[in-house]
Amino acid sequence: MAHVLIVEARFYDHLNDLLLEGARAAIEDAGHSHETITVPGALEVPGAIALAADANRYDAFVGLGVVIRGETYHFEIVAGESARGLMALSMDGLAIGNGILTTENEAQALTRARKSEKDKGGEAAKAALAMLALKDKFAH
Numbered sequence: 001m002a003h004v005l006i007v008e009a010r011f012y013d014h015l016n017d018l019l020l021e022g023a024r025a026a027i028e029d030a031g032h033s034h035e036t037i038t039v040p041g042a043l044e045v046p047g048a049i050a051l052a053a054d055a056n057r058y059d060a061f062v063g064l065g066v067v068i069r070g071e072t073y074h075f076e077i078v079a080g081e082s083a084r085g086l087m088a089l090s091m092d093g094l095a096i097g098n099g100i101l102t103t104e105n106e107a108q109a110l111t112r113a114r115k116s117e118k119d120k121g122g123e124a125a126k127a128a129l130a131m132l133a134l135k136d137k138f139a140h
């Protein structure tokens with residue numbers, strides 16, 4: 001059984017609750033365990049995963065969050081840099097799924113956060129587990 005760390009950027013409570021529901025269900029349906037930590041925003045997710053990875057307590061990681069475009073260039077920074085950070089950690093050998101939504105508005109985020117619709121939280125969890133399976137395959 002794998003132990004998965006979910007790192008959620010809790011910027012929009014109601015959207016995160018939906019993403020968490022999907023991610024946790026996917027992990028449990030696959031027969032694995034999980035725990036969740038919370039950070040302020042998407043920019044903190046990669047750093048939190050890097051810190052947690054040093055603890056050697058987790059087999060895989062799922063980053064969750066919602067980045068909704070505002071008035072300034074900050075959307076590009078938050079969306080792009082959180083994704084880049086997770087990609088860098090993935091290329092460094094961590095089994096990671098990226099469930100950080102980057103949308104133009106809340107309606108787009110709701111559709112993607114709901115388990116009954118696009119279930120991006122569950123999708124990210126399944127991606128992390130798929131990468132863990134690959135990691136295990138190449139380790140033997």
Ligand SMILES: Nc1c(NC[C@H](O)[C@H](O)[C@H](O)CO)[nH]c(=O)[nH]c1=O
Pocket residue numbers: 009010011040041042043044065066067068069078
């Ligand atoms: N605007 C959003 C943010 N911004 C906050 C940053 O992620 C970060 O916490 C801050 O810059 C301090 O380092 N975060 C989100 O997750 N979603 C947003 O829409």
Ligand SMILES: CC(=O)[C@@H](O)COP(=O)(O)O
Pocket residue numbers: 067068069070071072073074075076078
């Ligand atoms: C994605 C963001 O950083 C955004 O929520 C911030 O809004 P604004 O660009 O209007 O400051």
